[in-house]
Amino acid sequence: MIETYAEALQFIHGRDRFKKKPTLDRMREFMALLGNPQDQLTMIHVAGTNGKGSTVAFLRDLFMAEGNTVGTFTSPFITRFNERISVDGEPISDADLLADVQRIEPVVAQLDAELGAEGPTEFEIDTALMFSYFASHPVDIVVVEVGLGGLYDSTNIITPVVSVITTIGMDHMKILGDTIPKIAAQKAGIIKPDVPVVVGRLTPDALAVMDDTATANHTQVCALDRDYKVKNQPEDEWGERFAYAWGDRRWRHLQIDLLGPYQIDNAATALTAFITYHLVKKQRVNIAEIRQGLAHTAWPGRFERLNTEPLIAIDGAHNEPAMVEMTQLLRQHFKQHDVYIILAVLADKQYDQMVQTLLKVRNVHIVVTQFQGPGKRAAATPQALEDAVTSKRVTMAPDWPTALKTVLGTISADDLVLLTGSLYFISEVRQYFKGTDE
Structure with a gap:
């Protein structure tokens, strides 16, 4: 029986990180046994090689500037495990995490008995904890970051309102493939039928994979540099400033506190996903709230x-x-x-x-x-x-x-x-x- 926060962490970290054969079947069975909590949530799904965390943070603060309550699921954590499951930037409490682990532990034991060595992995348990927590502690929207890849990532059992892919680069090649198109195909695995896709700055071969996957899923890709554009407007202070254009939306002097030209890309990708969400929901956006949300965003450990x-x-x-x-x-x-x-x-x-x-x-x-x-x-x-x-x-x-x-x-x-x-x-x-x- 798990009775303390320390035992709860031990239970989570004591699991295998990977299994030999990638599959979502185990995760789907896991969720079914928990009553499919993910089906109760309104979500945005964020994949990519780099920039996922910052993009999630920008999205969180854009929605919060409108007065929404925002859940986030991110990895890895910087200081404490609890950061991975947060509400409005505040990590889950030790007591809530313990209660959540106690709720899912019997289900994990059941799957272990049924599947033997192929029982749930550490990240599948993290994901289950997150879905379970937000289903019992409702928020207006959950921004879910992919752990690794996309196609077989344990978060990929959801149907989000918008799918986001930030960047495609050479990382985790042993698992995801040794070329940009192979890695792009794994990331494109989060694209769902009729769900709009927003992507950051991708190479032409990576973007082609996204477009083809989207077409097969009766949806389309909105891409940085092709559909929406940014222009750096440098200044001397810490942070970055940029102009943004997408269709008839043309906004100048958007300010962020994160440093690096790639953070402009992340902010613009988040902003486009935010606008896309509002288009799907037939809601208006407010430029004053957008400015406030972007300027407020902080992300520990990123310059x-x-x-x-x-x-x-x-x-x-x-x-x-x-x-x-x-x-x-x-x-x-x-x-x-x-x-x-x-x-x-x-x-x-x-x-x-x-x-x-x-x-x-x-x-x-x-x-x-x-x-x-x-x-x-x-x-x-x-x-x-x-x-x-x-x-x-x-x-x-x-x-x-x-x-x-x-x-x-x-x-x-x-x-x-x-x-x-x-x-x-x-x-x-x-x-x-x-x-x-x-």
Whole structure:
């Protein structure tokens, strides 16, 4: 019997992360045994290689600016597991999470007895907890982030009002495929009959997959750069400003507090999905509320400032496409500064390529280090990282606090210190800077 919050977490994290054969049958049976709570919810579904979390955050704040109560399901968490299931940005309470686990545990036991080694995975249980929680604690809308891929993701048993695909890049290739069209096909798996699709900035071959899948499902794709457009309107303050155009909607000087040109794409993708939702529901949108929602959005761990003087930031740029975006951001906002990057990544990432990408920015210096990897996932060792690249601008430290101390001893007042490479790593750093109740 699960009686404490700690036991509830142990139950969740003690499950397998993956099964050999991808299937949604187990998830559908799981939900049927729980009374199909997902069928009671009004949802937007968000997939993509990068940008999912920020897009969910923009959508949450756009709906909240209208006075709606918004549930979100996101992964991974930055500080505590509870963040994954939130209402208006507030994580589920320990007591509610415990009650939810107690409710589904007998169903999991039943499936284990029936399926043996093929019982529910950790993420399927996370998803079931979320559906169950929002069915018993109703909200106006739930924004559901895909865990991995799309086609076989455990969230993909829903019929949302709008499907969103942010970006397509090379990540999780062993699971999703080793080409952009193969990965795009997995992400396009969330497209449902007659449900409108909004996509971010995709390559032509990825967009073609989306269009073909949408046509087969009697719906259509609204794509960034083709159907709706953005124009960067740079300014000196922290954050980004842009103009947005879609049909006769033309709005200038939309302001966001998140940094990076790709955050403009995420905000515009979220805004288009938000408008699409209102078109489906035959509701009007209000530009004043849109401005308020976008300006209010914060997303921990995405180029987040932890300290101002010296400027210390963290960013969960955990794969090669994210590092390419990072270099654009550094060139645009920090070309006048020396940038010291403390990099720690998981061992299964393309870390040699990530380092080479960052070194293309002339004012970047990199200290490769390591952190405690989550569960069974190993972090790359500094030696492996250093062996992967030879450059005078790359040095090594045994752990990140040592790396940070070394860097702070060498920088000048207007330099930037950026800790990046894995969301798990920056979670550790964030807890150190901000303190935690764990």
